[in-house]
Amino acid sequence: MGEPRSLVELTIDGNVVKVPEGSTILDACRREEIDTPTLCWASNLTPVNVCRVCVVEVEGSRVLVPSCSRPVEPGMVVSTDSERVRTSRRMVYELLASSVEMDRADASVHAWMDNYGVRPERMGDREEIATVTQPPKVQDELYVRDYERCILCYKCVQACGDDAQHTYAIATAGRGFDAHISTESDVALPDSACVYCGNCIGVCPTGALVFRTEFDMRADGTWDEDSQEVTTTVCAFCGVGCNLELHVQDNSIVKVTSPADHSVTNGHLCIKGRFGWQHAQS
């Protein structure tokens, strides 16, 4: 639908490219197959540009700009791999990895960290510097919130709020390094407005929010992502037609997600679609 958009011409890493008006620099980079790291960006969420790992250098701009949210402009000259860009990206990863457990972050995160030669240990002895180390919150049978893995990318807040679920059970509380994702007065999740749609878990990039099944299986040492098969089907719990991705390990469903590019769900589900699968294995 809609009118075809006119094209904007800009230069990225020395190459002249044309992209539709309204594209972001990140969109343009992806079209040009220039690999760009992201943490807080997701295709099904509004860019909040808080992680700053996607920054690029734009000629005429005093500071680096977040490619995920900056629209392209005619004549823009963009560098994605300058020394300044590499330093800032490396530092963002070093700052995060020095304060947060990154071990369960997506594989691409680790690939980028290797690529930029990240050495978080130079921030100081982990026992002596500020970190977000804390025990996981296990408050019900469906969710685990393991906030020592939280990089504060705001994705969960967006998925719980304006970008999908509109439940607003969680928000950022506190300030500065003490800022954290919280329910009101940190009440337990079952006492909050949470309706267990699992959309926060669906968008978490670092394993801070996990399904209880995964958390328990990891604790037991039985979680084996490599052996899991993913089958796409349609949820049975109402007539809306949400696509489900069933993650199956040893003929058991262990996790349910939805494709972010599915026009019905945009990757988001409700409690029934997300968790109502136990009857398939009883």
Place this chain on the structure above:
Amino acid sequence: MPDLRFGTGEPTPLEVAAVDAVVSGVGPATVAVDERLVVGGRGRAAERRNLLLPALHALQDAAGWISPGGLDHVCRVLEVPPAEAYGVATFYHLFSHSEPAVDSTVHVCDDIACRSVGALGLVDDLRSAGHQVRSSPCLGQCERGPAVLVQRTGAVDLSVAAASVAGIGAAIGSSMSSSPVVLPQAGSGSLRLLARVGVVDPASLDDYRAHGGYAAMEAALEIGPDAVIRELTASGLSGRGGAAFPTGVKWRAVADQVGRPRHVVCNADESEPGTFKDRTIMEGDPFAVVEAMTIAGFAVGAEQGWIYVRGEYPEAAAGLAGAADAARAAGLLGSDVAGTGKRFDIEVRRGAGAYICGEETALFNSIEGYRGEPRNKPPFPTTHGLFGEPTAVNNVETLVNVLSIVRDGGAAYAALGTERSPGTRLFCVSGRVVAPGTYEHEFGVTLGDVVAAAGGLVDGSEVRAVLLGGAAGSFVGPDRMDLPLTLEATREAGLSLGSGVVMVFDQNDDIVDTVRRIAEFFRDESCGQCVPCRVGTVRQEEVLVRLGRGGSFHDERDLLDDLGSVMRDASICGLGHTASGAVRSAIDLGLLGGVS
């Protein structure tokens, strides 16, 4: 709104009354017109969201803390999700989240100016005397420290200057406020921005008019909005908040917007450590701010003005609110401003302890009832400002300049100062000088002149360094006393006038500790939104603590450089961009001991 799940805590009658007074003008978000008809929805909730911060203030003022029951009541009335309201309430340092044992909290400034005049000892003494004490970042009274803010339950807050245990004890039980502003330059005929400060009765509209007040407004009505902006552009006035953007260009951009409504916002969230000039104007000449904003509204076609005053300035906020009330009563604000048939009104909003809210887009979010987290720019406020609508945002000093420009013409103004830095500038002079205070000088004055005008250094002191521009500025050495204070000369020297801070340190001051305190300030005041600033300010402070304990600068040099780079290059806003500036300059000047 829906799905909201409220807690089970009950508000006290006092809390209910305080919150209900805040929303009395518009009513609650959801109204049961009838058992079978409820009017509500996201639109009504959105319209009321900007009352969240005033409602939180009402709770804090009435009960001394944001109780769960009180917060719940606010959420029900405004239909704000409790998790979001909690997120907002915990963003600001002046809101307390545990039930207070006593009726007052004493916030003692232990920031860079006050800690050199005994603030740390005062904290100990107050604690020994049984007070509930909290350390505070700069309270904007650097010329008369140590500064204290007394936050009282059920009574207005008070500032206490040159505070002592006895003085604070007396203040808590009284209605007295801080001593009136004293201008070192009082009586000097050359004052323009400060001419009325200490001369007029700040509470009297008549007195203001008797001293030339509202002459600029009359001139503006006579020449019309377009000409006002032309004169402003001709004057060469640029913003005094630090970025020095041409004010005429900004106003023109707003006036040319198709979108309505438009807003005028006065950024009175003066929180840069070492800065107190705007407080001088707000306390000494509040009608000037009101008049200048009215002219701004007239010029850009805005119907609503907002003054956002930092929460640590209770006297300024009260004075401005009183001035706006008096102007409204006299027909100078409201639905028909001065018989023009045009509407313009001003609302005064109080901050609640967050330096970041001086960043203009964070300020917008704060007014709107969200966490004071800066927005990414572009888009800029002229097109997407307060409530996403076209907004002219200026700080107090910038606005007050408008009066003489409109009254006397842009050309006359441009004749002052230098060609590229026309006009006069306020300086906040503090530290080891004889007569600290707010000074007005023409642009082009040298740093040495400014120090000399303040009586020079106290006996036995030699300049070791001057902090220029505030915590977000830079240290300069004694060799720079001939530096002309203009936009162009400072820029060329890689410096910034910032908020006009000139804080003088001598050979006995502990500069390593000062630099560490600056780093601590940024760590405390980072909003936490973006990674470079949230973690970078922490790591920077950790390095400085290690250096203070005798760590090797050589080992930390690369890390400090990288931290500076990522904060400067990749942070969202000016806080992160400048958080390493003073540290960097201290390194360059060799002020961090044992440094090559």
Place this chain on the structure above:
Amino acid sequence: MLWGSNARAAHPIFFHHLLKGVDAGARMWAVDPRRTDSARFADMWLGLNVGTDIALANGVAREIIHSDLVNTEFVENATEGYEDFAAHVEPWTLDRTAGVTGVPAEAISDLAHGYAGASTAQLMWTLGITEHHTAVDNVLALCNLALLTGHVGRWASGLVPLRGQNNVQGGGDMGALPNKLPGFQDVVDDDVRARFEGVWGATIPPDPGWHLTQMFEAMGSGDLRAVWVIGENPADSEADVNHARRMLGCLDHLVVQDVFMTRTAEMADVVLPAALGWAESDGTVTSSERRVQRTRAAVRPPGEARQEIDVIADMAERMGVDWGRPTAEELWDELRSVSPMHGGMSWQRLEDEGGIQWPCPDEEHPGTPFLHGRLWERPVVGRRAPFSCVDDRPPVDQLTDEFPLRLTTGRVLDSYNTGVQSGKFASPIRSGDALELSADDAGSLGLVVGDRVLVSSRRGSIEMTVEVDPDLPVGLAFTTFHFPEIADVNQLTSDAWDASSGTSEFKAAAIRVERVEAGA
């Protein structure tokens, strides 16, 4: 306009899309006896008396007509019967409508003006409209509003019935209706039957069959002696379930094919364990928006459970016909050969495109995002859309001194139907069997939250636990039907049914509530 639908709970992901519209500035009205989770998002909630939907729609229509808000051009070009309709609704003044529905006149007027004045508008409903003895008339009353205003057949304007299950639409598409063959083709049409008979190699009875309610009647009368139930639990889900259980008991032979030992299966002579249609079988389902999508097996069925296709083919074999063991794709291709609206949806296209909305007559056809666009052709193509003169008829189960409270039922977010599937996971938000009462009614009955009560209707009595919903209007009670083991709610519900559709009036029972003394 959300009318008789709690989509926030029953269709949560659809509601995300609705909220995007609201966030972008759309106004929202919710018409429902209860101020539901959905209604809380609305700019205005209109709490009408249960079963007065036609009165309200007629009143809204009259207000639109009297305010000159009729889309005259559309009405003249694309509809018929306007004059009769206008005369029919003329008595429904705002005051009269307010009197019958309980909704203040100002709100009815606001709804009429808002709906008619909008550049685009959608009218959405669910079982709050259809689970009444006036089900079809209720739908027609809403259609009248769309015809008056031209809010149909255009991008972003239309009528949206929300389906409660993932393949309600698909069941209809496949001909699981008493009078239709696959593709909504009339069973009475000789040419249609001939085409099917050619493909199927069997004779198709030329007369419409029974709908579900008629089947139960027939069980009682002895005209229906044997039933094969596939994936349905009528012994829990039927209105006036005691009656339904008695009827099932009259059968000579009951076969139940299901994934669980449901209450109906427990009554069966033969139980055929089946693979789950959802995660253990391949096939297609059709969503509310007519989107045909692939379902795929992800896990192997447990124990002796078998694919439904295989069970049915086995049965055919026992009856002497060899169907082989067709795959889902082979069955789909057969459907495409007989149902023109599915003709263009090849298995490969369904794989590649994710889903296609019917009608899709050929492989070049992109599918159809919305229906009735023909009504905007000038002149209109095909039959004009008729206005329907429908009358307000109150619920059959009347309120009396003996049964003074109106009980209505509905879904909650974390549960589904009789709980066969949804009861298996540990939901932290599960509510259980509560009977929700208004604060006033609870007060006058001397009840507080947690009290046990005996709830009786003209058909049965069950014990429940009291919950108070401060937003419920006086005289209205609410419960879910997800937990038949703990609260057999359908013992209470009314099986008065709609003559056109056979749907029972689940939404309007008359009840009495009495405290159960502790230890009693």
